[in-house]
Amino acid sequence: MFRVGSINIENALLLAPMEDVTDASFRIVCKELGADVVYTEFVNSEGLVRGSEKTHKKLRLLADERPAGIQIYGSAEESMINAARIAEEENPEIIDINAGCWVKNVVGCGAGAGLLKDPEFMQKMIGNVVKAVKIPVTVKTRIGWDSKSINILEVAKRLEDVGVAALTIHCRTRADAHRAVPDWTWIPKVKKVVSIPVALNGGVMEAADAVRAFKETGADAVMIARGAIGNPWIFRDVKELMTKGGISEPVNEEIRIKACLKHVKLAIGIKGERRAVIEHRKFYTGYLKGMRNVSPIRAKLMTLYTYDEVEGVLMEYLEELRIKN
Numbered sequence: 001m002f003r004v005g006s007i008n009i010e011n012a013l014l015l016a017p018m019e020d021v022t023d024a025s026f027r028i029v030c031k032e033l034g035a036d037v038v039y040t041e042f043v044n045s046e047g048l049v050r051g052s053e054k055t056h057k058k059l060r061l062l063a064d065e066r067p068a069g070i071q072i073y074g075s076a077e078e079s080m081i082n083a084a085r086i087a088e089e090e091n092p093e094i095i096d097i098n099a100g101c102w103v104k105n106v107v108g109c110g111a112g113a114g115l116l117k118d119p120e121f122m123q124k125m126i127g128n129v130v131k132a133v134k135i136p137v138t139v140k141t142r143i144g145w146d147s148k149s150i151n152i153l154e155v156a157k158r159l160e161d162v163g164v165a166a167l168t169i170h171c172r173t174r175a176d177a178h179r180a181v182p183d184w185t186w187i188p189k190v191k192k193v194v195s196i197p198v199a200l201n202g203g204v205m206e207a208a209d210a211v212r213a214f215k216e217t218g219a220d221a222v223m224i225a226r227g228a229i230g231n232p233w234i235f236r237d238v239k240e241l242m243t244k245g246g247i248s249e250p251v252n253e254e255i256r257i258k259a260c261l262k263h264v265k266l267a268i269g270i271k272g273e274r275r276a277v278i279e280h281r282k283f284y285t286g287y288l289k290g291m292r293n294v295s296p297i298r299a300k301l302m303t304l305y306t307y308d309e310v311e312g313v314l315m316e317y318l319e320e321l322r323i324k325n
């Protein structure tokens, strides 16, 4: 059971935090399709403390996406405490701390997965963040820095001891980045040493993977990242597989194209047309994946700046697909 503050969900499905992907529009798309809890992109604690408007904007949560978690990252205790307080003002259901990011400039400052190198400091810093806010604090981390220093059992226990409300474990090491096959066997081992909810992350690319993850590991929740890009239906499909044993409406080309348009429209309502249309370019590969003669269509979409143009190209393409079918 994923029990965190007011959230109480069995076999919960979480949309992972993803920089440049999980903005409000994508979070709402996934929410509508069955994600139980969604997370913001990671938000830099130093930027928040400095008062950067661009960073602060990432905290904004809309009514349609709740329950939601705001994820913050950093390694300076004071900044993390202050950032958590600033994030708390946005009223998220969860504040999540990133202890898993592998990229050089993040771990180089001791943040993200860099925290795994000093579990004692990690525990103290996160414990003080927990004390500084009233809402639940969760942590997303990895199983260890590299295969020689897997310390998730120690880390999990330490974090539970200082009041962390739940853990998400990306079942790879920092050295693995996003590449190696994730080792889900750590989930039941972690569940043996802590009693807070444990969410599994890593390698859930299709609905059936999530079903297997719940079954094989007893995870309280499954967090999906790349598997949701271009396929937000994954959340709905997992639920149908879990409850009915099959998927009622396989996603066809028309559903994909219309969802892509709905997504960009939603984004326009949130951040304005030009920015939304430009930022939507990263989603075309996912939404249009596997469709016939799609390369020139994608190339054309990359040059557009207005919704009407995007709709024109996509609806004409859909018509072509229908004629050839």
Ligand SMILES: Cc1cc2nc3c(=O)[nH]c(=O)nc-3n(C[C@H](O)[C@H](O)[C@H](O)COP(=O)(O)O)c2cc1C
Pocket (backbone or CB within 6 Å): 016, 017, 018, 019, 020, 021, 040, 041, 042, 071, 098, 100, 101, 140, 170, 178, 201, 202, 203, 204, 205, 223, 224, 225, 226, 227
């Ligand atoms: C484009 C992208 C951006 C990401 N940004 C974040 C982030 O901001 N915070 C975070 O904790 N993890 C981030 N991650 C890692 C994912 O949340 C997740 O842990 C990882 O992709 C493994 O899950 P998956 O196998 O389901 O993709 C990111 C991953 C991707 C692909």
